Amino acid sequence: MSVTIDIAGLPPERIVFAPSPLAELGAALHALSEPAHHPGLHNWTTATACSLKPDLADRLQEADFLWRTTRSDILLPGTPGSTLAEDLDRLDQMPQEQFVIAALEISCSADYGRMANPLRDAYERDRARERAAARGPCQAAFVERMLADPATVRAWLRRLFEDCEQAFFADTWQRVRVQLAADARHKADVLRHKGLAEALAAVSPALSLDADRGRIVVDKLATSQTTALLPNDRAGVTFVPTAFGWPHLMVLYTPGWRPVVHYPVASPELPRPQALELVQRRLEAVAHPVRMNLCRSLARGTHTTGELAAAHRITSPEVSRHLAVLKKAGLLATRRRGRYVLHQLDLTAVARLGSDFLESVLR
Template structure:
């Protein structure tokens, strides 16, 4: 399985490596929401959480599906600018100015990307124009909880107001914790961008991609970039460019923006913090046996990012609910997932901390 980027006709000068403060803020929000994904950031997460204003913490929960499950394309808004050649801003304010340039349809679809089952790599109806898509968005938001439902209702009813809410929220996050982090991280990210740019100029795209991640390769014979992920997708640079955006807070997530009509983006990590000690041999044997089935591996990719109902997993994998339940039972017996009830929904989610103890290779595989 992979995400493929068709780069036929891509000119070397249209490949850019640029840090993005808004993208890094999304990583900061994700680390605060899912600290188990980022064992090396435990100290930073604890410090930020301890001094976080309670009102701001509540607002984080209200819209956390934008960064908890995976990462909304709203945090890479330059990719959606017409012409597909825009670059990230030098400051968070400049990045947010680009966010304001997205159309209402782009804004809403990107915000609901993980709560309504619209096509991502191909054109399709939007939640603002199609009642069926709108209904699915509200139903799936309801499964995530009342706060997510209220946010989705507000988003669909009044996109401009929600834009203003999001911008103010991001500004408040910047003042509360992100500006200090960015003042330290921007130098590391700028240095990495210079290094990758130098590789591009001296040795070509293949060498630069190899330095991004071993999971990213250039298939020169077919004119495409192949990103090895437990997921599938296709996009093309067309007459636009290709963006490489480094992240320090984002390890081990290697992400590919492959939304239809947007500029392709590789959002890649530049650091790999150490993980905690492995489990006992008995635990390891039980867990590795549970993970030996390819279907359970694919289920893990979903559950590592967010909580899902059995019916949602069945739909995503083209299986029946009883089949999914059997696989969930094996994973739960191995202590790899947790289950909780929220109203009429039963949600399953992976214990990422337990999975992290299996080793960085496996964790990186299901999270990238």
Template sequence: MSVEIDITGLPPEHILFRPTPLAELCAALHALAEPDHHPGLKTWVASTLAALPGELAGRLHEARLMWGSTFSDVFVPFAGVPARRGLPGATLAEDLDVLDQLDDERFVASALEFTCAAPHDRRAPSPLTDAAERARVLELAAARGPGQQDFTRRLLTDPPALRAWVRRLLEDCDEAFFADVWQRVHGELAADARHKTELLHRKGLPAAIAEVSPALSLTGDGRRLVVDKMAVGATSALDPATGPGITFVPSRLGWPHLLVLHAEGWRPVVTYPVAAADLPQATSVQEVQERLEAIVHPARIRLARFLARAPHTTGELATATGLTAPEVSRHLAVLRKAGLVTTRRRARYAEHQLVVRPVARLGSDFLESILR
């Protein structure tokens, strides 16, 4: 599974690396709403939530559909305004001004996209003008609780008023906690963007994306950027309606999420976590799947019990488990292919041993893959 972006012939000047305060504010709000996704931010989340005024916390809960389960495209509004040419704002105020430039239909569709509206890869009628779609959206919102139902109704009834309410909410977040966050992370994000830009111009796109994330790659012909995610989608960085180009946005608070904006009518955007020494490297979705499938078999679980304690030969494993030697060999081949077992020769014998680290990481790798 992956999201692919057509970049055929895209010149380097249309490939941008830029930090954006609005996207980082979204990452902060998501971490506050879903702290289990971000164990490394546990202390910051706890102290920030404790210091939030009750009234602001209530408004954040009301609007969390835009950043709770996932991230609304409204937090990278420059991608929906062709005149921006893929450039985010330098300040939160500038980003919010760009957000104001999105038309009501685009804002509403993006705000409701992941919880109330159509799938990301299918254009639906506008709930602002289509009665059936409006009824469907309100029904979905009602199923998620009165708060979301009220927010959705306000959004559909008076988009300008709700948009002004959202802007004021984000400005209040900036005053309450985000200005300090941005002051701490902006220099690191700007330096990362400069480094990736220099790599792009000195060594080319393959070198630049190799440092963005192991989950990014180019097809052999260099025509498409492939993002390894547990999702399927496609878009183009060559749409004349939005202007050619793609923007990469570094994030300090976003790990483990690797976000790809691939909606129709929007410029592609990849928001990636800035690498840190204490963060594990991304494991591919396919590799996680292969390892889970390899270890889940009852016989291979039994083999793993012995292989984790000490190296064993095939014959020893057959004796210990009651399996035949050919059966043990077949199971070992599956575990070896998944990178969970190593084999080395000692004199006349081949000894097998469990590779502990990838086995220990399986749960975390699985969680990071589905959250990516």
């Protein structure tokens, strides 16, 4: 499954790398609401959650469906500002109907990007209420307020984000913005000097270029398509780096919106995520009972094929076949000593399996 972005004929200068304070605030709020998704941010989420004033914590809970399960499109600006105030000013310019649809479709619609206007469509309005009610009284109340008086709710949300900035995000943004700007400049340099395919590979293994069809392909738990070939200044694709996003790779692909890819910047304590195919290959490699037993031996030290065959009472050719699978999956280290080939389990790669799997399923 994948999301494709049509870029055939798009000028290279319309492919932009830029950090966004609003997108980073959205990622930070998601980490606060789903700390289990972000074990590397445990210290930050714990300290920040404990420091929140009760009133702000309650208001965040009212609107957390905008960022808990996934990120609402209103939090992923196609033209990022340099400050949160700039991002919020541009969000204020969004037409009312577009804002309401974008705010509600994340959890109040079955079809992302295809929700009819609930302010005018009675059937869509009833469906939004029904889905909100199924997710609890807080979301149901918020949706009722949005449908009854969207202008007031929009102003309420802006104040909420501004209060977050005052409470914790200003310091957080000051700490990460230099890293994000540096990453955006680096990716832009890769694009300029090495081309789009190399730039996409630098962003994430989940991104690739289908040059023959003129499109960007994003590995996601969805099958959809959109285009970057929009009228006027909306044409293009925006890549927004995030220090709080791992393991998520977010894509805004609503028809008529400028596509946005919100990608995690690799942090020093986390190696780059692996491609989904490699994670699957590794899981399949260790799932076989014979290979699992071989791994138990190889984890304790180096062994030759003959030693493994004798220890596990199977033939050397059978051991070789299983070792070939493990080696193809990148789980085996080998070295030659004279006429012997010694095999050992790559413990670093095995230790990464859990976080690689987490990154793949939460991408």
